[in-house]
Amino acid sequence: MAACAVLACTALTACGGAETSGPPPPSSSPTASRSASGEPAAERLVLRWRKTGGLAGIGGPGSVPEFSLYSSGRAIVAAERPDSRPPDRELTQYRLKPQALQRLLDGARAAGFDRSHTVGSDQIADAVVTVVTMGDAKTRIIEPGWPGSRESLFLKQLAPEGWPADDQSAPPEPYTPQRTAVLAGEITGDGTARPWPLGPLGDGVPAAGAICTLAPSAKVPETRPGTAWRSGGTTYSVRLRPLLPAEDSCGDLD
Structure with a gap:
């Protein structure tokens, strides 16, 4: 089984920001139209996080996000292959049941990710920043942060190794892009x-x-x-x- 990404995000108390609406709840209709690849034709991104910045300049243009969640319940996780030189990433695909997907989206809204805001100080040079997007909203979490914040506590829920098997509609498998x-x-x-x-x-x-x-x-x-x-x-x-x-x-x- 492909390796899973491990999240280690920290945050400070969130600052206020402009309110934006999050994505609508995903459809769980079994009769939804599907594309030639077998995926829902209207599959869309609903939640994503990636790390950027730092001395090494990680997460630059064209990089693969660490975590992407879609309206179909599919999640794509990018993790570095152990001992790869230079660092190389493998992609693992997970599939959540509709109820589990909805719980994650509700939790993201409760943590404030449906409104754009910044957590931490913009004055820290070469800081690693975790960028979370939910619909049109973008949250920037600037490290180092406060582990007890609602943002960091929620991000731990996006670690697939903590998802119960009953929440998943299929076993994890490598993601192979067409x-x-x-x-x-x-x-x-x-x-x-x-x-x-x-x-x-x-x-x-x-x-x-x-x-x-x-x-x-x-x-x-x-x-x-x-x-x-x-x-x-x-x-x-x-x-x-x-x-x-x-x-x-x-x-x-x-």
Whole structure:
């Protein structure tokens, strides 16, 4: 079984912010239309958290969020593979029953995540920030924080290893994306560059701080930091970003 992400978020007492409405309750109708992949056609993101900042600059443009929850009850968790060099992430898919999903969304609203606000001080240089989005609302939790705050207590409920089996409609399994975003940036140098085997990288669109093209995941070659690729007479470095549920284009990346 793929490894699960472990949350270790702390927070200070929340500051006030503009009120925004959270996402509507998910539909539990068994007759909801489904896409060709078997997922609900209207599946949408309802809750997400990711870590950003710090000295290492984690969670930059085009990175995979640590936790994403969808209206279908599906959750995608990204966790680093043990002993991977450089750090590599694996994606695990969980499926919650409608009642369990609703409890999490109700808990998120009770913790204040349905309104935009900041927890902690903006004056801390190179701080790690946990960013939580719920509908149009965005909460920034700036570390170090106060472990007893309602925000940090709720985030612990998003750790899948703590979810009872009775709350899940299926066992966890690896998440395999059908498509991958290829994020390319032009580089210079006299080193050896490998020929890019897919469509021209320069034909992409600006997204996530790079030139973005989409390709079937099964056809995308493995790449590592420091690997140079040659495409259309130009040399590029390449990052790969698997598309998550409800992401259909380069414009959906954040």
